[in-house]
Amino acid sequence: EVQLVESGGGLVQPGGSLRLSCAASGFTFSSYSMNWVRQAPGKGLEWVSYISTSGSTIYYADSVRGRFTISRDNAKNSLFLQMNSLRDEDTAVYYCARDTAYGDSDPNYFDYWGQGTLVTVSS
Amino acid sequence: QSVLTQPPSASGTPGQRVTISCSGSSSNIGSNTVNWYQQLPGTAPKLLIYSNNQRPSGVPDRFSGSKSGTSASLAISGLQSEDEADYYCAAWDDSLTVVFGGGTKLTVL
Numbered sequence: 395e396v397q398l399v400e401s402g403g404g405l406v407q408p409g410g411s412l413r414l415s416c417a418a419s420g421f422t423f424s425s426y427s428m429n430w431v432r433q434a435p436g437k438g439l440e441w442v443s444y445i446s447t448s449g450s451t452i453y454y455a456d457s458v459r460g461r462f463t464i465s466r467d468n469a470k471n472s473l474f475l476q477m478n479s480l481r482d483e484d485t486a487v488y489y490c491a492r493d494t495a496y497g498d499s500d501p502n503y504f505d506y507w508g509q510g511t512l513v514t515v516s517s
Numbered sequence: 518q519s520v521l522t523q524p525p526s527a528s529g530t531p532g533q534r535v536t537i538s539c540s541g542s543s544s545n546i547g548s549n550t551v552n553w554y555q556q557l558p559g560t561a562p563k564l565l566i567y568s569n570n571q572r573p574s575g576v577p578d579r580f581s582g583s584k585s586g587t588s589a590s591l592a593i594s595g596l597q598s599e600d601e602a603d604y605y606c607a608a609w610d611d612s613l614t615v616v617f618g619g620g621t622k623l624t625v626l
Contacts, residue, residue: 429615431562438519439554439562439605441615453613489561501615503552503567503607510561 396420396506398490403511410480410515416473416490416508424468427451427493429504430475432486432513442488443475446498453501458484480515487512520545521606521618528624534594537621539606541587545616549609551589553582556603556620565604566591593623601625 402414416428430442443464444453452464463476473490488511491504522540529535539551553566564573566582569589581592589608593600606618 438603438620439556439607439617441607441617444615453615455614491562494567500613501609503550503564504554504562505564505567505573507561507563 396492398492398506398508400488400490400508400511403488403513405514405516406480407517408481408515411476411478412480412513414475414477414488414490414511414513416475418471418473418490418492421492423466423471427495427499427501428466428473429491429493429501430464430473431489431491431504431507432484433489433510434483434486437486440486444493444501445473446495448498451498451500477513480513482515485513485515519619520610520616521608523604523606523618523621525619526622526624528626529593529596530626531596531598533596534592535596535623536593537591537604537606537623539589539591539618541589541608541616543587544612545587545608545610546584546589547587548611551582551584552607553591554605554607556605558602562605596625598625 397419399417445464461479465474492506495502550568554562555565556562569584570582610616
């Protein structure tokens with residue numbers, strides 16, 4: 395059974411940093427591209443970032459480029475999102491989602507999602 | 518303001534057919550495939566339709582998708598109470614980002 399479990403969320407002050415993790419199991423993690431998608435309270439879905447299987451192709455939403463860094467550790471079946479210079483508007487539930495894109499190609503569609511981890515940016 | 522435009526709400530009675538539209542542009546829907554996600558209250562999103570009109574295993578055939586030009590639609594026939602959820606369209610954009618619609622809240626009356 396495919397499982398994606400996010401962790402690392404919490405309360406952080408504006409300007410602070412946080413590192414999210416997503417532990418994957420039930421599939422060959424190194425064979426799948428991955429994404430982070432977020433949802434602000436009461437709002438819709440917003441794609442955040444994408445990383446290909448090898449990590450050689452990475453994309454970011456304009457709203458986070460230069461502040462967030464996506465990475466992965468295929469040996470540990472884990473996906474990460476380093477979030478720096480956090481702003482109030484980054485408050486959201488952050489989901490990791492498996493992508494069906496092959497190799498280092500562009501994002502395709504997200505076939506499995508985790509349950510999410512809540513990040514709250516507030517003073 | 519979302520790049521893809523969806524109606525904020527839709528409704529229908531049990532057994533009815535409802536459609537949800539998703540409007541984009543030549544840089545996203547016009548040149549790439551459309552995917553749809555269903556988010557039941559209090560849960561994570563779930564893939565509903567991929568590559569414009571393909572259903573993942575386990576998704577009832579009451580759900581169908583279509584695309585024409587820079588617009589796409591999700592149709593739900595034989596509406597059931599458990600279909601009450603938020604529905605999102607999404608597509609790859611030539612600006613190298615994934616874009617979502619603002620979501621449509623479906624109410625089963």
